[in-house]
Amino acid sequence: MQVIETLAEGLKREIKVVIPAADMKSRLDERLADAKDKVRINGFRPGKVPMAHLKKMYGKSIMADLVNELVRDKPSEIISGRGEKSATQPSISMTEDQDEAEKILAAESDLEFTLAYEVIPAIELKSNEGIKVIREVVEVTEEEINEQILKIAESARTYETKKGKAAEGDRVTMNYLGKVDGEAFDGGAAEDAELVIGSGRFIPGFEDQLVGVKAGDEKAITVTFPTEYPAANLAGKEAVFDITVKDVASAAAVEINDDLATKLGLESAEKLKEVVRGQIESQYSNVTRQKVKRQILDQLDEVYQFDTPAGLVDAEFENIWRQINTDLAQSGKTFADEDTTEEEAREEYRKLAERRVRLGLVLSEIGEKAGVEVTEEEMQRALFAQLQQFPGQQKEILDFFRNTPGASASLRAPIFEEKVIDKLLEEISVTDKTVTKEELLAEDAEEGEKAEKKPAKKKAAAKAEAAEGEEAAPKKKAPAKKKAAEGDAE
Incomplete structure (x- = not known):
């Protein structure tokens, strides 16, 4: 087999693969010999079918299977042997000439095909000592706990x-x-x-x-x-x-006592306060986590600058662009309503897609070098969480993940990313800073106010957060039979 590089331009590669006709004939003969003792043909005893007759009857179909197997399996073997990683599934091209194809199937011509792909760039990891983040921490007060309990108690009022x-x-x-x-x-x-x-x-x-x-x-x-x-x-x-x-x-x-706790399904007021404290702390912790993560990724973005595979960026951009246009259509707005043009928006989101891909590659390399792995148990928990989000559609979701190539990666990727961030937090400088809840939430509140005026900008921010591991929250749809007199509070 000959492997000839025909293009090496930036991250783009093209490889011409030639498997001589003699090798193809040898492979075919091996398959025919193996089939000789298995096939049943009228007029011949088992194992006594002449090779010439067997080749005449099954040679072309067996050769077609061989070609398909080689074209399917050889690319990954070749790319791995070159010490490269393909960013996307390689594009494979072969002759479309019917006569040439017939000669290949008859083992009279060499099998030739071309691989076109983009390589994942080599990333030289740098020291993390220079990365410094501020971790904002909110102390939950008794007053806030009681206030939240009273809000929850409205359902039991x-x-x-x-x-x-x-x-x-x-x-x-x-x-x-x-x-x-x-x-x-x-x-x-x-x-x-x-x-x-x-x-x-x-x-x-x-x-x-x-x-x-x-x-x-x-x-x-x-x-x-x-x-x-x-x-x-x-x-x-x-x-x-x-x-x-x-x-x-x-x-x-409403009084915060054991009776109220019982109405809310808990055994005591003390337990109720404990549960509510945990919920509040979890909410603040999530915000703190995302702010810290954003700081980390912003600094990684400054440290790591390299060309990204266009195919990955194109795919990421299409995902973002599809969501943007869906959101605009649902809101009945245009790019002009958002004080921008389609061209400007495309440029903005293209940059966002490039950043997401680049940071994803950096985190992947950091995690791989650190030996970060996602366990089967973690994958199962993630799948269970998906099932809980869509009650009544469990079978369809399970079928999707079982039958769709690469679908499990959508479960694995966010888990892997969070574990890489955890690893980085062990190595970088983290300074805790006690703040009020207003200070902790101020940035998100400001972004929310801007987003109310510029929904398109809001989506850009949401997608930027998604690049940093935050899933953009889906909009809650109003009930189909919601009374017209009712407002948007529900």
Whole structure:
């Protein structure tokens, strides 16, 4: 077999592979000899079929299998033998001339095929001593724990019917019928609907007009739907809701005690506080972790600069670009609405894709050199987490991971990356800094405010975080039958 390099330009490689016809004939003869004792042909005893006859009947199909096997298996062997790693699946090209193909199958011509691929660049790891990060830590106070418990307790709060007028915090039970231009609209009616005044569940202005009503009252409430309301036929329209108040109830006081803990499924108030403290600490820890990780990767981004395989960047860019366009379509916006152009956006996201690929290669090299491995148990936990996210679709998800080549890599990659970050944290300079929760969350809050004005920019930030191991949170879809009167709080 001859292996001839025909292109070595940057990361691009092309290799011409030639397997002489004599070698192909030898391989074919071996296969035929092996098949001789196994095939059953009428008129011949087992093992007595003449080789010429066997070749005439099965030679072409056996040779076709040989060619397929060689083209399938040899590329990885060749690339590995060259001390290279292919960034993507190599592209393989062969003759398309029918006559030439027939000669190859008859072992009369050499088998030739070409591999085209990009190599993963050699990465010379550098010392991590210069990497320094600030790890922000929030001390959880008793006051914050109690405040969170009271919020959780809203689900267990009881209400008692009261005489007199409804006030902020009271629960109003009512029937209502909404009309636009005098016509009732779909989703604008309900009976025995319960609404806590001040909860923000209904469109702006609705709840304010319930203050002062009492059981038995009938009232017309006039509101205007927000201009960005999801239902286009209602957006920006004035609506009148005819309501009949059935009941007004005041909220019973909530005390943090063993009774409340029992209602929430825990044995004691002490245990409730312990659980809530753990939840708050976990939330802050996640934010702290991502901030530290971002600092690490920003510094790695400065240290490691090299050409990245275009194929990997193209694939990453397409993933990002597909999501961006989906988000814009769902929001009914264009690039112009985001103060940019498609060309500028493409350039921005292309740079983002290149950064993600480069950092991914760096982390992979660090992890490989450090002997980082992902265990089967960790993979199983990740798969179980996927199954939990999509109840009722467990079979489809399992089939996907079983039958889709490379699908398991989507489970392995984030686990591997986090373990590499853990390894780096053992080697770099980490300084703990106690901050308030407002300081810890300030950066994310600022990004959120900007994102409200520039959704496209928000997605860029989300994808940048994804490059650093954060999964962009999916948008929660509104229930299909959500009443039109209700707002976006749910």
